[in-house]
Each structure stands twice: as C-alpha cells, then as structure tokens.
Amino acid sequence: MEWSITFRSRHSRLYIRPQLSRLGVKCWRHSMSQWKQIQQLEIKYLEQVDYLYDDNFPMDIRQVLSNWIESQDWDTAANHESMATVLLNNLLSQLDRQCSQEQNFLQRHNLKIINQQLQLKYKASPLLMASVISTCLREERRIISTASIQEQGPLEKSLQNSVTFERQKTMDNRVAVIRSSVLMMDQEVKYLEDMQDDFDFRYKTLQSRDPADRNTDKTKQEVTRLQEMLNNLDFKRKENLSKMSDVIKEIDAFMVSQLNPELMEWKRRQQINCIGGPMLTGLDQLQNWFSLTAQSLFQMKRQLDKLGELILKVTYESDPIPLQKPQMEEQVKYLIYHLIKSSFVVEKQPCMPTHPQKPLIIKTGVQFTTKVRLLVKLPEVDYQLKVKTIFDKDLPPGRVNRQFFILTANTKVMDVEESSNGCLSVEFRHLQLKEKKYVNGTKVNEGPLSVTEELHSLSFEAQFNMLGINIDLETCSFPLVVISNVSQLPGGWASVMWYNLLTDEPKNLAFFANPPRASWGQLSEVLSWQFSTFAGRGLNREQLHMLGEKLLGQQASHNEAQVSWSKFSKENIPRKPFSFWMWLDSILELIKKHLLPIWNDNCIMGFVSKETERSLLKDKEPGTFLLRFSESHLGGITFTWVEQSDNGEATFISVEPYTKARLSALPFADIIRDYKVFANGEAPENPLKFLYPDIPKNEAFGRHYNSQQSKVFPYIPSILIPISTLHANPPPCSSPEPPMSPGMFDMLTQHLSPLEMETAMSSPYSE
Template sequence: MAQWCQLQLLESKYLEQVDQLYDDSFPMDIRQYLSKWIESIDWENVAVQDSLATVRFHDLLAQLDDQHSRFSLENNFLLQHNIRKIKRNLQDHFQEDPVHMAMIISRNLKEEQKILTNRENTQTSMVLEKQKLDNKYMFMHVRFAIYLIQHVYLTYEHDFKENTLKNRGEGFILSVGDHLFTGICVSGIEVVGQLAEVLNMAEAVLSDLISEELAEWKKRQQISCIGGPPNACLDQLQNWFTAVAESLQQVRQQLKELQELEQKYTYDNDPIKQQKGFLEGRALALFRNLLEHSLVVERQPCMPTHPQRPLVLKTQVQFTVKLRFLVKLQEFNYQLKVKALFDKDVTEKKGFRKFNILGTNTKVMNMEESNGSLAAEFRHLQLKEQKVAGNRTNEGPLIVTEELHCICFESELNQSGLELKLETISLPIVVISNVSQLPSGWASILWYNMLTSEPKNLKFFLSPPAASWGQLSEVLSWQFSSVTKRGLNEEQLSMLADKLLGENPEGLIPWTKFCKKSFPFWLWIEAILDLIKRHLLSLWNDGCILGFVSKEREKALLTGKCPGTFLLRFSESSRDGAITFTWVEHDLYGESPVFHAVEPYTKKELSAVSLPDIIRTYKVMAAENIPENPLRFLYPDIPKDKSFGKYYARASEASEPMDVESSSSTGYMKTELISVSEVHPSRLQDNMMPMSPDVFGELKRSVAPVLQCWTKDIDAAVSKTSPLVFKKVY
C-alpha cells in the first residue's frame, strides 16, 4: 500500500503529527493530489543536485497542470482555483531555490515514515505481548491435557492390574508383582511431575497478569480519566483471568479424583500420596491470589452532570461507579455482594473533612446481558459531609480541593470450602461543596494521575512533586482533544511552554505555579476551554483559531502577509477566557507592517453576537471617514467569508402579526449589533496631509503592489441602523 494511503488509515493522534508537517509553503493538497508521483521520486538524491532539483520542480508544476485539467473536465471550479493558487505559491517560494523544495519533500517523506514506524512498533509490541500471554495459556492447556491423558492411563492401568491380581493365583503375584508395582510407581511420578508443571505455568501466567497486565490496565485507566486515550482491553483481561481460573479449577478437580484413586489403592512411598497435599495447597493459593486481584473498578466515580471530569464529586449530587469481577464463572453469578465505604482504613488527618455515603451502598454482582461480564453498578450514591463542632477553616494543612479521599469496595466469597475477602479501591477523589471549586479540584486530579500510580497516597499534596514539560504538555493537549476534535499542536504547546518555563525550558513546573498563584496557569486554560465549549467549538474544530500565540510570534506570522490578514488568539490577561483578533496593515509607503489588536471578546459579548458575525460586521472608524471592515483574510490567506461564511447568522423570518388585517409593515427599522473600533485621528495625520502631484504620483507607484492584495468589492448599501459596540484597538 502506498505510504500516503497508509497514513490516512491512522488514528487521529498520528494524523495530527502528519498535519504538522505541511504548511502554506508546501501544502498538504499537493501531497494528496500527487501522492503516487511524489513517492516515485528519490527526493533525497534530488535535494543534493541543483540541476535535477530544477527539473523536478518543473515536473511538479506540470503535474499540477495535469491535475488542473482533470478538474476542468469535472467542472470543479473551486478545485481549479485552488490548484492555480497552489502553483503560484510554489513559484513564489521555490522558483529561485528548487533545492529547498526538494529538501522539504524529502524531509516530510522521512517524517511520515517515522510516524508509520512508530505506529507499527506500538501495534507490534501490543500484539507480541498479547501473543506471549496467549501462548502461555495454550502451553498451560497443552500441559494440562498431557496430564489428563497420563491420569487416564494411570487409572486404567491401576484398575486393570488390580483386577488381574484378584483373578490370578499367589504364585503369579510373586512372579510379576515387582514389575507391576514398578510400572505404577513410574506412572505416579509422571502424573505428579506433569501436575506440578501445570501449576508452575499457571503461577508464571498469574504473575504476568497481576504485576504487568493488570497494572498496565490500571495505569491506562488513570490516563483515560484525565482525558487521554480511551482505556480498552478489560474484556481481554477478563478472558485471561477466566482462563487461568478455569485451569486451576480443573487442577483442583483432578486432585480430588486422585484422592479417590488413592483410597482404592496405595503403597509405601506413593508419590501421589506424598505430593497431593502440597499440590492442593499450591493450587488453592494460586486460585485465592487470582480471585483477590479480580475485583476492579471498571468505571471510576463520576457525576453524570460532568462526565468528562471523573473523580471530582460534589456533596449532595449523585454520582455513579461501576465494578467488575474479572473471573467470569457462572458459579459466581449473584454470589458476590459488594459494599461501598468512604475512606476505609485511612489514617485520620487533622483538619480533613469526613463524609458519609448516602443511597444504596450495597450491590450484588451479576452477569450483564450486554456483554456477559460479572459487574455491579452503583447509580445513586451521594456524599454528605459530617458536621463537626467548631470552625475547621484554618485547621487543615490543605485547601479542600487538595484533600484526597477514596471509596473502598469490599465483598466476601464463601463457596466450596473457600472463604475469601475481596477488596478494591477507587482512584483518589476530590470532594467539593460548590461547583466553582470544580476547576481547582480537576487540577488536583490531573496533577495526581499524571505523576503517581499509588492509589492510597492521599497525602500527596502535602508535598506535591514538580512536573516536567514533557509530562504536562501531553495532559494539556488531552484537555482539548477530550472535549473537542483537536488537541494542541507543537506551536501552540511551544507558546504555553514559554509562558510556564520562561528562560528555563528544561526546568520543572511546581504545583504552585500550575494552580496556586494569584492568576493560576490552569484556571486560565480552564477558562479558555469553557469559552471554546460555549462559543467557539466549531471554529476550533475547523482550525480557524490559532489560539495560543505570543504577541511576538503573532507579528512574525503576519509580517509579509496581505493587508487585512488577521489571526485569532486567546487573551493572555483575561482570567475568564477571552479571544481577540490581530490584523496587519502597511504604512503609507507599503514598507513597514502595522499591527492592530482589538480588545478581547469575553463570554458575555459572545453570548450576544457570535464571533463569525463579529468578524463579518466589524468596523474601524476614524474622524469623519466612512467606517470600513479591515478584516479580509484569515491567516495565512483564506478569504474570511470562505472560513466563516457557513457560520454567519441567517436573516430570521418575520413573525406573523397578531392583527392579520393590519399592514405587514411593523413601522420599525431592523437593527444589528456590530463592533466598531474608533481610531484616534492623530494616527491618520500623515495620510491626511496635502501632497503635490509629484509626491502623489510617487506614492501611488510605491503602494501599488500593496493595493493588489486588497479585494475590490464594495460594501452594499445598508438600509438599516446598527447599534455600535465600541472596542479598543491596540
């Protein structure tokens, strides 16, 4: 399969890496349209030969011409336009330096291959691990089958010889007895050896399951809880646990049958009689160990009102939690009664709050109809704080959103002489009493699950460790990808790294800097997330918002762009989340870029008018000039109506008047809310000075290239009045 085709089959997190390889200088459209031709060329060789690079550059332009012709036959005007534009851009960028283009293509192809290799290695590793375990189970079952065959043979041989001896005389017994007993003894030794080997294999598999597979699943669950990839493989883990349990049950059953055989016949130094007790004890110990680790929290405590923020619970608000028993045997159905307890066996901490669990805190585990798993789900639990005398405000060492608690689940199993206590524990939770504490509580959950896997480390925030940027950057991106269709790209993360680390890019980020300063970094991110979810979701998903761009980087991006090119970024100074746009103009002579940024729009303003409509109607007014919209192209060079047109508000249909006999005219003029920025006249004084014809002619010639970038459309006459919302321009 072609490399480009393989890339398109990857998961979204890998596709985001591919997306970052391409920009305006060499857009992904070329890679898509000319994928076969591009992959047929040795670009690494082309990149070191000037003459060959020139040839390949013109070959690529010819390929684009062919593609344009195909679109012409299909009457696809839009794609024809895009191809022409791409060709012009390539000529502008690489006409004088085709080697640079070859280097870009060569680099991108190598990076694409790395992405594919990383994906394959990850997948291969998972497959090999699964195969390794599956092979162990297969080998264990083969060994058990050998044991069964040997046991059947021994039983048959014993019964045959016993009956033979009964029917023969004493002389015969004396002549063949030694030979018979020798055969039985050898068979007994082989049976014991085979059985011990089965238990050895079961112990090795069980060790892998508990110390590796189960531990890795729990770590993946932690990652999933804080926005990472969804946690899977629990069904596979259940299959493995169940397979080992069934094998151990069979071993125990065969040991019982050996006991019956022993009652029929035994002799001195019988290996079965000598080893049976030890084997029974070992099989039972393995079975107990397996069951003790089989009770897991399948779905961590979570309020249904905030499904993407598990482990933060509000008092007197219902939450759910689900458990599963990984040994799915029919004999355990309806046999396990699970009870939920709050902070069980937790050493009391001075000043920490105490809570009671309200609602039905006991459930019986049964096999679900949907997938047959042995599970119990608590749906209507609530927490209520225990009132204590006095004021505890200053008694505790931590604020309430740093207090970690846990919910313990316990059960008992009594079956076939097996008495067993089962217990598992939730991940640490934060309990809040007001929804305003949710962002800070979620920050604690992020920090804990990012840095530790100890489920009972409830004193974590007494001395919280610092985080590296590598750890935090991935978690930050998950916060966006879990609620939108886009995570954060490298450039956005780079801006956030500079904001947090400053001049020490290799430094560690302390908890206090992340969430406890007067203007916490996390609460700024949280406010932006809320802004996106409420007002900017579609624009963010479509990639219209660069978002996290420093002012210095913003100027670098807009420099050299056509006047009226603008980008959208989040305000760095707004605690409640706000978005602004910055556009570029040129000075009088078209030489130096001039940048303007509008006062950021908050949630309150975006609730009244959507951002696309603000961009559509935005005006700049200076002195007595006619207000005009300076926004023309979304960075890098996309006409604003193409980017935002589908989001513009449509004119609403007029409602029917109550008096059908009256005139259709209401007598009112329609209004529209628009944003206007007033520019101080002093900023335009150079433009307003009188000029001689010679100076004007020279000015006209100097600004002609700049004027070509402006569209020539004229705003249609507006026959309605518009309330003005004045915004500052910086």
C-alpha cells in the same frame, strides 16, 4: 502534489492522501471534517485508527455517515438514555436511507447486515452505542492532535510500548500452553484411575480366592503381576505429580512475570485515559487471560481432589500422593486466592454524569456513577456476589480533614453482563455524598490542604465462594477530589491531572502534602489532550511551545524542563490575578461554549505571543488578521489585523478581548463578518479581509455565519453590529466600552439606514 494510495486489508479500505509534508507545505485544514482529516494522516496514525473500529462500531458506518455522525452530541447522549435512544433511531434511519441510495450491490448488502446487527446489539442498550461512538470520535481527535505535533509524547510512547502486539501474542501462546498442559493432565489422571481400577480388581480377585489355592504357581504368577502393576502405578503417580508440579510452577511464573504486570499496565492506562489520554483497551483480553488461568487452576484443584479419592481405594508404603498432595494443594489455593483477589477491578472510575470527561471529581449532593468487574469468568461461580461501597475506608488516623458518607444505597449484587463477554459486573448509578459537619459531637475542620488538594477514595468489598474457597474481595477507586461548589471544579481537575500523570500508586492520599514536579514534555502532552477531549482539536507544536514559554520562560525549549505543582496551579502569573491553569481552563471553557466550530476548523491560531503575531502579520496584505487568546483576560479572545501607515510601515491593531459575556449575545463568526471600525469621521468599514495567512474572510468563516434575522411584521429587521472607534493615539482601556455619542450615532445611521442598529462597542486594544 504527490499522492499516495494505501490499501487496508483489515477493513478493505482504500485511503488516498496527499503527501504535503514531503513538499514542505503546511496544510491548513479549513472547513475539513474530522473523518477527512483522519484519511490524510500518515500510515502509522491510520494503523491506530484501524483498531478503533470493530463489530461494535463498523468503519463502514463511520465512512458513509461521517458528516451526520460528527454533527451529533454523542458525549451528552452517552449519559442520557432518552437522547441516546433518539440518536440510535436516527442512526438506523440514516443507515436505511443510505442503503436505499447505495448503487453498489455488495455495499448495500453489507450495510443491511450492519443495520440488523446494530439493532440486535443496541436496541436494549442505546447508552452503550452512544458511549462507543463518543469514545471513537474522541480517540480520533486525540490521534489527529498527536499527528499535528508531528511526534508522540513520552506518555503515549510508553503506553504504546506496554501494549505491543508481540507481547499480547506471547501471553496468548503461554495461556494456551498452560491450558493444553492442564487438559493433558486430565487424561493422565484418568489413565491413572484406570490403571488403579485394574490393579484394584485383580488384587480383590486374588484376595477372594480359596486360601488353599494361594501357594499354587498360578497364584504366585498373579502376585508377581500385581507387584509389577503396583510398581507401574507408583511410577505413574510420581510422574503425574511431577507434571502437575511443573504446571503449577508454570502458572505461578506466568502470573508473576506477565499477568500481574499486564494488569498493572492496564490500570496505568486507565489513569492516563482518565485525564484525556488514549482510549482504554485491553480489559476483555485481560478477562480472557484471567478466566483461562482460573479455569486451569480450578481444574488442577479438581485433579488433586481426584488423587485424594484414589488413595482412599489404594495406598501403600511410600505412596507419593499423601506426601506431595498437601503442599501442591496449598500452592494451588494460594494462586487461586491471589488471582481472584486481583481480578476484582474498577472498570469505570467514579464520575458525575454531568461531567463525563472529568472523572474522579465528585460534588456533594450530586449523583455519580462507578462500575466494578470480576475478570474471572467461570460457569461454576455463585453469581450472588454482593458488592458494598465504602467511602474513605482506610483514612489515616488523626488526619484532620473533611469527612463524608454515602447518602444513598451502597450495596448491589453483581450480575452477568452479556455485552461484556459474560463477565460479572455491577454499576452503581445513583451514589451521592454528604459531608459530615460533626463527628462525635465535634465540628469537623478542614485539613492543612486546600479542598481541591484533599484526596479521598471509594472502596468496594465482596465475598467470593467456590469449591470450598472463600475469598474477601476488595478494590478501590483512584483518589477522588470532593468539591462542594462547581467553582472548585477547575482546581479539582488540575489535581486529578497532576496525580494521575505523576504516580501509579493506587491510594497515596497524602500526595499533595509534597507533590512531585512534572517535566514539560509530560505536562504539554496532557494539556494537548485537554483540548482534543474538551474542544475537539489538540494543540500543535508551536502552540505548546508558546504555552511552555508563558509558564516557564525560555527554558521551556526542551521537554525536560521541570514544572512545580505550585507554578502550574497555585501561583499567579506575573502581573496577573490568576494562575496558569485557571487562565488555560477559562480558554477551554470559552472554546467549548462559544468557539467550538471555528476552533475545530483551525481558524483560531490561539496561543501566540504579540512578538510572534507581529512577525507573522507584518509582510501580509492589509486587512490580514489572526485570532488569539487574550493573555490579560480570563477566557478572552481577540483579533489583530495589519494596516499600512502613511510612511509605508506596518501597523497592528487589536480589539478588546471578547469574553463569554459578550459572546453570549453574538456568535463570534458574525462578529468577524459584521465588525466595523469608525475612524477620522469616515464611514465605518470592516478592516478584516484575510484570515492568516491569506484565506478570504468569507471563505474561512462563511459556513459559521448566522444568517437568521428577525422578520416579524411589521417591524424593520434589526441586527447587532460590533463597532470600534479608532483613535490616532488610543488611550489604554481596561473598562467596558463607553456609550456611543449622538454625533457618532448620526454618522452611523446615515450609512446603515434603514436598519435599526443595536451596537456592541469595542475599542482598539493592546495587551
């Protein structure tokens, strides 16, 4: 095996990883922690990980406490303050323990400093810490998922291109040049004021002389000198106005060509992040650009005001200030107006705390949260900005659909948020919707679209007042889906994914009247994100190819194949009573609730057709098995193993799928361990020997076995054993397994005595 060593200067990390891909070896990451998987990635992915970690969550902590960090539920803690507080205290205790055990003096010193910094930063805001760690872990999973596909999808490539460091550097430089020019204009205006004061003093001195002395040579020389000073003053005024005009044009060009597009790109990244895409970054950088630009504009407004004061003292025929100043003032006010208007953004889209990873779905009667932010940070701003929320403010007239109103208080005042570089923000944590059953005495009917296709919006309004400039601020959330029953959540999430995948329009509430198609390349990328977000591990290329064939047939072999909204979410799969998305979402729920540890250990092949399954198993040792998701049951998993028949041919046996109802009684790893087959009157045996390709069963699943057994004296311990009856020609079975016969029970008790046996019967099965 070849190894490569890479030194990372930013965090002084030494990464050592095997170069398995060069040898053509497919790495099976069995029982490998997420952090170990990260360290085996290629350099281009390590670079992405590198930028996840900063002072908010140092990489040193991720390294020394990796196992403990991954064993905690940070997603839940990010929405429950009491749990976040407990985890913060536990993290600090873990860090203390690590410091006391650390032998390296420098590392121990660094850990102590980090411990102190974390206490200062998060003691008052444990929810923020939980949110930071949750986001980092989620982003790690996405990066691992992307690496497993071996290539980035079209969405991620486009997002990477939109946030290139060179572009950010260019914007930093341009903002710095503008600020420098404005600061220099301050000096120019001050110099102009000094020139004028000098002229004004000499002029008034001359006027105060005795009229009898005005025709003397000395007076004539003084008049000539004053004329020269006035000429110089006129030249300087014109020069300053010209420079100010150039700076205003530069700011205008910067806002149009760079700042506004960057804001639009951030909003697009926010859309993609809402549906599981890459971590949303760049808002602090945007705030910096917006704030520096606003400071420059307000400073120029003050400079123009100063010029207005100067002409009250000294003016003359063809004075350029009264001729040019009004237009320049209008330009500056126009730029300030549009800058402030666009700086009012939704930082966190509406989301129910019960479903933090499914934003933009609101259930009536359930509280949801959202947060707005003003990107312009100015010391002179009146901090009493009152924000009001309005639901469906711009509902198209005549549109017949369900109508809602905000039940709880909908107005709050923005405040300075120290944890976000002192920006002005406000978070609404207790908003709640109630449906209007009657409007003007008439019962409201549902519109032509289904509940989960009906889109709504949440608007935010405020008034900005500064230096005589009054601006009505308004922004809105991305379109929302409002549900009244949790059973509508999968359909609602499908709508949220489809909308934010295919359009960047902020308020196209009629989108599903004629929804566009998605390319399979786009859709498959989003589907993989769902698994990395909700189940901890994304889908590889082979799994996505199988899903594509299930949805589209053979044409899914290329990424440009088109998928309709109806095909994805509304039409039933051929010969099945459910749609493709309902089938896939049920698998996600099954993994999240019952299969998460073994899914993240890569023990589940998952999406594989029967034909592929047989081609993989046919040449393997008898007892080799793999796990795949059922194609005929919603939320079911089955396992298939290979045996040798009497004539030497391979035979394949599948068990009836296990669904959440059956897995609620017994962990799936224990089912694999204890599974028995009763065939031909012989003693029941476990046919499962090797997890594909050749991993011994106990090695693959051992760490997930539940070793606890009932030991309540004086009773005999009981265990639950899954058993199948293997017939020579198994009949088709779609109903629940039959009860165990007395004869079978006697046979089993002969071999399993003295245990009291509670059996979970299942039948060999073929999908």
